[in-house]
Structure formats: structure tokens, C-alpha cells
Amino acid sequence: MNPVLRESLDIFFDEGHGLPVYFYLLTILAPVQFLALYLPSLDAQMWSGSGNLFKVSSSTALLLIVYFALRVANQEYAPWRFQPLQRWLRDGSQSPGVVAKGQIAFLAVHIVCSLLLSAPFLIWAAAIARSPLASLAATLALLLFYALCYSIWGLVTLALWERRPESRQVVIRCFYFFLGVVTLLVYLPLNPIAYLLAILGRHELAPLSIGAVKWSADTVHFGFHLFLGGAGLIAHRWALRRGLQE
Numbered sequence: 001m002n003p004v005l006r007e008s009l010d011i012f013f014d015e016g017h018g019l020p021v022y023f024y025l026l027t028i029l030a031p032v033q034f035l036a037l038y039l040p041s042l043d044a045q046m047w048s049g050s051g052n053l054f055k056v057s058s059s060t061a062l063l064l065i066v067y068f069a070l071r072v073a074n075q076e077y078a079p080w081r082f083q084p085l086q087r088w089l090r091d092g093s094q095s096p097g098v099v100a101k102g103q104i105a106f107l108a109v110h111i112v113c114s115l116l117l118s119a120p121f122l123i124w125a126a127a128i129a130r131s132p133l134a135s136l137a138a139t140l141a142l143l144l145f146y147a148l149c150y151s152i153w154g155l156v157t158l159a160l161w162e163r164r165p166e167s168r169q170v171v172i173r174c175f176y177f178f179l180g181v182v183t184l185l186v187y188l189p190l191n192p193i194a195y196l197l198a199i200l201g202r203h204e205l206a207p208l209s210i211g212a213v214k215w216s217a218d219t220v221h222f223g224f225h226l227f228l229g230g231a232g233l234i235a236h237r238w239a240l241r242r243g244l245q246e
Contacts, residue, residue, distance in 0.1 A: 004102025017078035073154025096240035152232035159239035
């Protein structure tokens with residue numbers, strides 16, 4: 001097994017340092033789902049009642065899974081237990097490619113675990129809201145897709161500012177907030193929550209028009225996120241190589 005992946009699995013699961021992450025995920029998701037079902041809302045037609053429970057649960061799960069994936073990638077949980085990247089790259093004689101594959105593999109494992117823990121809540125909400133199985137499958141696939149595209153940037157910040165944990169934490173939170181706001185302001189279908197709600201509500205999204213050229217909302221949305229994830233992969237590998245040369 002990749003040594004970086006093995007170290008992360010040992011720390012998170014064998015030693016139990018990753019348990020708080022999943023505890024926080026469940027203790028936030030469960031009350032939100034309960035309140036969305038039982039408490040009245042200011043906009044009763046949109047949010048309250050069983051018919052929209054799945055939308056509330058899915059959007060909440062999306063925010064939580066992406067946020068905690070970014071923090072896990074940034075090594076904000078038990079950072080003292082992880083070997084520094086410089087030790088892997090120099091003393092451990094591991095190439096940047098091996099380190100990158102190990103970190104990305106562990107990040108994927110964490111995201112899958114988060115999805116598995118969230119799945120019972122989403123399945124229950126979908127059953128109450130009478131959402132079709134296709135909507136549930138599309139939601140789980142989108143949650144996995146978004147978590148991978150965004151959380152890779154947590155690895156980038158780790159590689160660039162490994163010795164400055166406070167700076168990394170500020171950058172990650174600013175990145176999370178900035179992308180959420182910018183995607184809402186620039187073009188609404190770029191925002192993952194807006195797109196997910198539109199898919200679940202079966203609303204037609206307006207295309208993006210620039211001059212005489214029009215792109216469908218699906219093309220722009222997935223093109224943007226594929227570019228974001230691909231750029232993160234490239235930046236992560238570049239940052240590891242840069243660390244090896246320092």
C-alpha cells in the first residue's frame with residue numbers, strides 16, 4: 001500500500017483521530033433534517049413539509065461534506081500525527097507522484113465514508129418526500145463529484161503552507177466562502193447548491209449567453225467544476241515538486 005495512504009488510514013481509523021469529523025457531520029445533519037420536517041418556515045411553500053425535506057437534507061449534506069473534506073485535506077485534525085511532507089519527499093525518498101496519489105486516495109476514502117454515513121439520512125428524506133430513485137442516485141453522485149473537485153484545493157494549501165497551519169485554515173475558509181458567493185453572483189447555475197436544487201425540483205436552468213453564443217447550464221456547470229478540479233490536481237502536483245526543490 002502507498003505509505004502516505006497507509007499512514008493516513010492508521011491515524012484516522014486505527015487511532016480514531018478521524019471520528020470527530022464524522023461525529024460533527026452527523027450531529028449537524030440530523031438536527032437540520034429534523035427541524036426541516038417539523039418546524040414551520042417563513043416560506044412554507046418552498047422549505048417546510050415533507051415534500052421538500054429531501055432538498056433541505058441534500059443541500060445541507062453538500063455543504064457539510066465539502067467543508068469537512070476541505071478541512072481533512074488541510075490536515076486540521078490531529079496534524080501532529082502526520083509526517084511532514086518534506087520528510088516524505090526527502091528523508092522518505094518518496095516522489096511527488098507517490099505522495100500525491102496517497103493523499104488523493106485517502107481524501108477519496110474519507111469522502112466515500114462521509115457519503116455512506118449521510119446516505120441513510122438522504123434515503124429516509126427521499127422516501128418521505130417521495131423523490132424518485134433517479135433523484136437520489138443523482139444527488140449522491142453530485143455530492144461525490146463536488147467534494148472531490150473542491151477538496152483537492154485543501155491539499156494544495158497544505159503543500160504550499162505546511163509550516164503555517166493558521167494561514168492554511170484562513171485560506172481554506174476564505175476559499176470556501178469566496179467560491180460560494182462568486183458562483184451565485186456571476187452565474188447562478190455555477191453554484192452547486194443552486195444547481196442541485198434545480199435538478200431536484202426539475203427546473204429548467206437558463207443558458208449562459210455571451211454575445212451570439214449560448215451554452216447550456218449543464219455544460220457550463222460541469223465544465224467549470226471539471227476545470228476547478230483539474231486545476232487543483234495540477235496545482236497540487238506543482239506545489240509538491242516545489243517543496244522538493246526547496
